[in-house]
Amino acid sequence: MATIDPNRDLLTVIVSFDVKPGEQEEVFDEIRRFVDDVVRQQPGFVSSALHKSGDGRRILNYAQWESRAAYDAFRTHPRVIEGSRAILSRKPDGREYEVAYAVSADG
């Protein structure tokens, strides 16, 4: 379970995949396997949450890393490059973020 907290100094990486009608489940399974088999074992990995859009046309990965250095080490690791080839061929939109502001109903 991830927490979104502007006071915690993490790197947030959000990656979205636009999928064709009927392919959301297949792409979801592919990304989940990659997260389980490769990503979660990397040093500095904090969390990953996979989201399915209600319209069936997108998968979004909300991920957190301890630092930019940890994320860069992950991205450039030979096993990761090899293992992510199929996923990258789906042309995801991936971007790095900081949490700048957060409010919740419980204060």
Place this chain on the structure above:
Amino acid sequence: MATIDPNRDLLTVIVSFDVKPGEQEEVFDEIRRFVDDVVRQQPGFVSSALHKSGDGRRILNYAQWESRAAYDAFRTHPRVIEGSRAILSRKPDGREYEVAYAVSADG
């Protein structure tokens, strides 16, 4: 502070705004005011977290609502329609999601 938990039955709404170079801060302030002045007071609002992309070209709002009914009531409320006119003119990409899978380093 928000938590991302696939076992919690919430509606997740993720809205992203592509911004021109140099405009990220201005758009961020505009969205933050809307969240503070309007959104957080709606029944069924759970949380909202505003993210700034490191490349300066996007603002992303990760929001949670108790239910689709609560979110729909929010969207169609006259005060919300009035108050969101300027923000909607920025042509955000807004989509509804469910959290389908999550892992974290602490188990």
